[in-house]
Amino acid sequence: xxxxxxxxxxxxxxxxxxxxxxxxxxxxxxxxxxxxxxxxxxxxxxxxxxxxxxxxxxxxxxxxxxxxxxxxxxxxxxxxxxxxxxxxxxxxxxxxxxxxxxxxxxxxxxxxxxxxxxxxxxxxxxxxxxxxxxxxxxxxxxxxxxxxxxxxxxxxxxxxxxxxx
Numbered sequence: 001x002x003x004x005x006x007x008x009x010x011x012x013x014x015x016x017x018x019x020x021x022x023x024x025x026x027x028x029x030x031x032x033x034x035x036x037x038x039x040x041x042x043x044x045x046x047x048x049x050x051x052x053x054x055x056x057x058x059x060x061x062x063x064x065x066x067x068x069x070x071x072x073x074x075x076x077x078x079x080x081x082x083x084x085x086x087x088x089x090x091x092x093x094x095x096x097x098x099x100x101x102x103x104x105x106x107x108x109x110x111x112x113x114x115x116x117x118x119x120x121x122x123x124x125x126x127x128x129x130x131x132x133x134x135x136x137x138x139x140x141x142x143x144x145x146x147x148x149x150x151x152x153x154x155x156x157x158x159x160x161x162x163x164x165x
Contacts, residue, residue, distance in 0.1 A: 003092060003098060003141050004093075005067050005070075007146045012065045018064050019065070020064065027050045035109065040109065051075075060084055064086075073134055074127070083134070088135045089135060089136070091149065092140050137156045
């Protein structure tokens with residue numbers, strides 16, 4: 001949350017010409033509601049079910065950029081599906097940077113609490129080991145522009161591909 005996944009996904013799409021599939025956008029379109037509205041109407045569990053459904057439908061034969069929400073790693077099945085679909089990239093940043101970015105617009109459903117910072121820190125504590133165990137590439141976005149992050153991802157993927165040959 002707040003690492004720049006959506007913006008970097010758009011940069012990567014522009015750079016590569018690949019199809020960009022944003023899981024949140026797909027879910028929002030299916031429900032015809034915003035993500036906060038989905039959370040408030042159906043709850044987090046139904047949203048997580050929808051994430052898994054979308055991942056199951058994606059083809060590993062389609063070269064694409066798949067952008068997910070930060071909570072996608074909460075289900076082991078999602079991690080397995082993501083790994084089947086391609087290289088998993090973790091966009092990270094310092095805690096303060098992530099919190100500032102995540103709360104900038106005030107639209108994050110999981111942070112609509114009396115203590116958003118405490119909730120954010122709890123989410124980070126739970127998710128960080130999951131990111132660590134699932135990502136093949138980790139990029140710190142703290143001091144990088146979206147374009148620089150896209151460059152770093154493309155370079156790291158090229159190096160990963162070369163090292164596997």
